[in-house]
Amino acid sequence: MNKQAIIHRPTDQHAYVCADNSVNIMIQTQKGDCKGIHFIHGDPYDWEEKKWKNKKIAMRKTGTDQLYDYWQVTIKPASHRLRYGFKLNDGENPLYFGEGGFSAQEPNDIAFYFCIPYVHVSDAFQAPAWVKNTVWYQIFPERFANGNTKNDPKDTLAWGSSEPTADNFFGGDLQGVIEQISYLKELGITGLYFTPIFKAYSNHKYDTIDYLEIDPQFGDKETLKQLIKVCHDNGIKVMLDAVFNHSGFYFPLFQDVVEKGEKSKYKDWFHIHDFPLIFEPKPNYDTFAFTPFMPKLNTQNEEVRNYLLNVGRYWVEEFDIDGWRLDVANEVDHGFWRDFHKVVKGIKPDLYILGEIWHDAMPWLRGDQFDAVMNYPFTRNILDLFAKESIDRKTFAENMTAVIHMYPASIHTNAFNLVGSHDTPRILHECSGDKRKVQQIFTFLLTFIGTPCIYYGDEIGIDGDGDPGCRKCMIWDEEQQDRHMLEHVRKLITLRKNHPLLANEGNLSFLPVEMNSHCFAFMKEKQDKTIIVIFNLSDQEEQFTLPAHQNRQMPIDLWTGNKVKDKKIPLEARGFSILEF
Template sequence: MLKEAIYHRPKNNYAYGYDKKTLHIRLQTKKEDVETVNLIYGDPYDWQEDKWINKLIPMQKSGSDELFDYWFGVVEPPFRRMRYGFKISSGSEVIYYTERGFFKEAPNDTAYYYNFPFLNEADIFAAPKWVKDTVWYQIFPERFANGDTSNDPDGTLPWGSEEPTPTNFFGGDFQGVIDHLDHLVDLGVNGIYFTPIFKAHSNHKYDTIDYLEIDPQFGDKATFKKLVSACHKRGIKVMLDAVFNHSGFYFPPFQDVLENEANSPYRDWFHLREFPIKTEPIPNYDTFAFVGSMPKLNTENQEVKDYLLKVARYWVEEFDIDGWRLDVANEIDHAFWRDFRKVVREVKPDVYILGEIWHDSMPWLQGDQFDAVMNYPFTNGAIEFFAKENLTASAFADTITKVIHAYPSNVNEVAFNLLDSHDTPRILTLADNNTAKVKLMFLFQLSYTGSPCLYYGDEIGLTGGQDPGCRKCMVWDEKEQDRELFTYLKTLITLRKMEPAFGTHASFQFLYTDDDTNTVVYEKQTNDQRLIFILNNNNQAQTIDLSHLSLPTGTNLLTGEITHPNKPYSIEPYDFIIVKV
């Protein structure tokens, strides 16, 4: 065995409390190098006749990528504490792996073993339970629907009359959302994520002027309360976007700094490097990227912190919102986010806290800061495989397996899984307008573990390239909508709600990939149900023989036809079969 590839640490995604009774333990080994792994565990204080009393349970291989196998075990230590190690076997070779290294015989001294000191309930990652069953719908308010022309900004264009630009306005507002809530109910979504709604200069609103006021082009606070109430009556949660990393250029404290420079009482609200202040060509103060109109806020300053935490509390307390999406969350200090969580959870204990982070986010997902991050590693894998076909089937499975094992299971269950957004090209455009590819992406997204999010308009075939192209006006004329795609997506959402193994309350594992045919097979499983998903991501029909998997007889979930495990599956180009066992 290659010992250098064997890895465990008694923390984070390798050892964690899943609930108040249960621990999850993971181990990494070299791919196809190990035949069996057993978890050795016992209470550190349970000794009889100078011998430590322990148990041995088998661990299951939970997935593999191009380099490693991952092993998974579930244990309920009777006194919520344990010492543990691993018995690893390959052929005639057996080794014991503990915190102190590798041994040919199992050490009898518990000091050699990994330690999980105590399963404190307060330390368990706990996200709102409702998120597991939520299908989100992202709305860019300026482009969804214009329901009240009286609040249109100067120069508002007729709806959809031109291509979107960084500076044009079409008058989308809250009333427009209220007018079209039945569309969302019909589709089956039960959560709305709004990009920023606060007073700002731009059409995207990520340059806040006043964090405590609604932008006038969207309506007023009474209309927003009406919108939240209308959503809640329909069983739809509401999540707002908080831009706390930076303000806008016209944020009054920043305007004061520009005017008074070193004498401004707000000089420490920002990261100013020198005076006089220069905004162009490269600002001499910290900003979002190098955008001079988005000066970075100093969240370590107590006045700034108090102000932003007041904002966080206000919108939950006064408007009963259900979640916060946090823009550029990775550039703000961890201490701020810990305080943020305490403040909003004091008002509403089941508020969903979602951070915009595009990379490995374990430091933010330990139960003291965020409930989830925007799962762009998942997004990238799905886009590269289904839309662009830049990944082989096995490389795609490797990518997703890495994503799964990067976080604890209870983190994965509430991950925010998106395919596109206001920051990326739309999936239909990425797929070269091939709707069949988009359907496969939707199937994978909605049958994957976590909380999926749809970007407005994708359900009716809206196209668009990189920002600002991805921010087109929603098309409301049904004759110009892809209604077949809408119906298909509605069916998938219904299956996610009706079939226990389709959604988040089931394990996920790849069973088979074929790079020649670009075929992937994965299973979702609960204690009572098993679903096998067979996807043909290929422009040619395929006959797929899965007899080597020893699958039981089942039924086609969509047609009800009996499937026989020893009979090959015939699948059309860019199509799929779901077998229900």
């Protein structure tokens, strides 16, 4: 057995407390190296005749990626204390593994074993319960709907009359969203994520001028209050976008530094290398990327911290928002985010805190900072398989298994899953215009674990390259909408709501890939119910053979409502099937 590939530490995704006082344990072994693992556990103070009393329970293999097998077990220690280790079986000689290393014989010294001194339920990661049942819709306010032409910026263009650019305006506002709530409700949306609505110079508003004011082109605070009330009355949560990593160039305090230089009392609000300030070709102060128009805020400065914490507090207290999405969250110090968590959760405990992090985000997901991050590893794998066809089915399943095992299971139900945003090309563009691929991607997104998000207009077939092409005006003329795509998405959302196994219930696993096929499937199981979601990646009709333990049952195809009478499931080209057993 390859000892170097055996990985476990009593922390993070490998060992964590759950809200019901249980403990989830995971261990990784080299792929195919281990036939089974028994979990050895007991109270460190429970001895009999000078021998430590412990129990052994078989662990469940929960997935395989390109390098590792993953094994898990969940137990509820009777005494809240836990010493534990592993008995690994390769079919020949057992191997014992604990904090003390490896042993060919079962150690009796509890110092050999891993330790959880006491199970405190207060240490459990607990995201808001409502999030796992939410289907989000991302709105770029300037391009969604123009409900009040009186607040249009100067030189506003007629709606949709031109391609989007980095600096043109079409007049989208909050009133426009209010007027389209019925559209969103009929689609099945239960959460709105708005890109920034605070006063800023640009059309995207990520260059904040005033964190405590609505941008006049979007309306005023009364309009926002009305919007939030209408949303709440219709069962829709509201999440705003905050940019605490950097301000805008025209943020008054940065302008004070521009004007007064080293004499400005706000110079320490930013990361300035030296004076005088230099803007081109490269600024001599830290920024978002290297743009001089977004100076980085110094969150180590107490005045800055207090100012931004007050911003977080204000919009929760005064407007009863349901979530904060935090821009460039990985470049802000952890101490600030811990303070932010305390402040906003102290006001509204079930507030959703979502960080924009594009990579492994475990350091932010330990329960004291964020509830979730934008799940871009999920996005990349989806696009690579369905849209770009740059990976095969086996690699996809292995990659997704690795993503699933990056974090504790309690985090996955709140993971913000997306396939497009204001930062990425439109999903239809990624699929080179193939709407069958888009439908498959939406099917995967809306039947997988996590909390899915639809980027405005993707559901009606809006196309567009990356920024600014992905920021086109929403199309409201039904004759110009892809109504077939809209109905496809609406039906998937309805199925997700009516069948908990299509959302965040049950245990998920990928079925073995058949080499002579272009199909793949994943399965969700809970007690006496199973759902299998199958995809055909070929441009030809294919058949998928049900697993042996399932093919004696007669499932129902939830998409068509028909009973399936054969163990071979026909799938049209680029088609899918959702079977319930």
